[in-house]
Amino acid sequence: MTAKPAAGAVLSPEHVRVAEPDRARQRFVLLLVSGAALLLMLLISLSVGATGISLDALPAALGALFRDADDASRRAALVLIDIRLPRTILAALVGACLAVAGAMMQGLFRNPLADPALIGVSSGAALAAVTVIVMGHSFAAPVVAWMGPHALPVAAFIGGITVTGTLVLLAGGRRAVSIAALLLAGLVIGALAQALMGLIAYLSDDRELRDLTLWTLGSLAGSSWAKVMGVAPFALLNLLLLPALVRALNGLLLGEAEAFHLGIDVERMKRLIIVATAASVAAAVAAAGIVGFVGIIVPHVVRLVAGPDHATLLPASAMLGAALLLAADVIARIIVAPAELPLGIVVALIGAPVFLHLVLRRGAYV
């Protein structure tokens, strides 16, 4: 018997039928808009800068790579290919990684406020990276020199995975993570990492101090192809893992026991999610220092539009995060040109009010 229950007879009249959100269409539109925003910001990022060389110089500049050309074209080629392109790629990677890391942590912890910068993962990665910067000037110089552009990302990865793993242990097995415990633990770990970074800064000389300070404020100044090469493996590791994580992240939203009932190997998937998160935070921190809020704003906006299905959430967050960070970086470059504002400050100035708005609006939720 396929019990066609007499729904009308049992349900009371106030249970009015609600129009089902057309999630398929919402998803399509969202992915399209995110992709368009990303493309637009890529082009703007390539065409805006202190030198006044715009995008229409690109064909001539590319030509200058292969044959003799006038000095202006050579200079344009240098600016576009060696300065703006790596910077644009890094900005996009950092934004995508941070947004995806935020989405994954919120899914893993079943908690809307989980964000790599808020709960100390970025600080842990940054502490490890700062340690490497300072050690690179002293006893560990040969190792750091040998690892070249990979030293910083690898260190940041180790720092990030240590903090994420610690948080998972603190959050405990089957219990739903209490927001208070998670945030407190993250804040404490973040504060500890900041204190240790402060100690390192205190011990460094004036030039190192300025470098470290600017770096922890977040910046993409000094982007280079070497940096792209160092960071790209971690960003790619993360992006390649994403499709395998969609089902697990969706199942985990119901709870760990329920995810297991649905056929998900929970412990294994949790480890994979931690590795993917740490890899993306490591890529972002090694490329740009500490940039907050991207991981919390972007996934929330996507969820508001298209719901929490990670099959949409992860790719849309990646594209929108990249677009957001490109926009912030363009602002950072031009607002006080020829000087630059630290990227982290620009993102925080945009992000803090939006975050506050989300928290107040979603009070019941938290």
Place this chain on the structure above:
Amino acid sequence: MSDPDRVLSASEASFHIGSARLVENASLDVSVGEVVAVLGPNGAGKSTLLRMMAGELAPASGRIVIAGRDLAHLKASDLARLRAVVAQASTLAFPFTVREVVRLGVSVPGLTRESARVERAVGDAIARVGLSAFSGRLFTELSGGERQRAHIARALCQLTVARAIGGGGQVLLLDEPTSSLDIGHQRIVLEALRSEANAGTAILMVMHDLNLAAAFADRVAIMSHGRIIADGTPRRAMTSEILSRAYGCALSVDRPPAEGIPFVLPAVV
């Protein structure tokens, strides 16, 4: 073990946490098309036994066999094709719609997600628990009873689709599926479960309402202090002596002559 009808069985299964013996040497079989209710007072080990038989907890000793295979050797994904589970209380971190929650039951590896057949199975499962008017609602906005029905629909959908791909969907385990439902919705859910059993699914469920269990279950297993102290049809197992012993208070059992279904009331002092 030789009976091919026994699709889920625990033999001498125990579960301990430290020195606490939550379940002790429990043996219980569920056959094809049979509804077995696990009864007993709070803390008797009912949920623990269910979670062991769902594969969620590994028994300290003894073993669980599902569809002829030792549960200890099954991967989570293989297990999900054989059985579905409705846990006791379930929250949702982010607002899926009812339809999306039920569709999660289909996301067992190896199944296509978007095909029309899957969408029909999702819609059918929602209809079977009387939630059709709610399928677009956000799960987080539902009442407790509506959430419970959404989870039952999710489990029914998982079984249906697992059966459609062959050889699966044989066992349904539920922990107090009717506890937060009003009497009308209890009827809807129990009807859906009975039709599922008629289709051949073996159903094991923890229940609190003794009279509902007496009327609905083919067999009851009564637990006390981690042990199964009686196992049989409601008529045979639900005696005032056994129930009073299990619950630690005087209970009187009436047997209206017409149906012979036991009716349990606390004995008034």
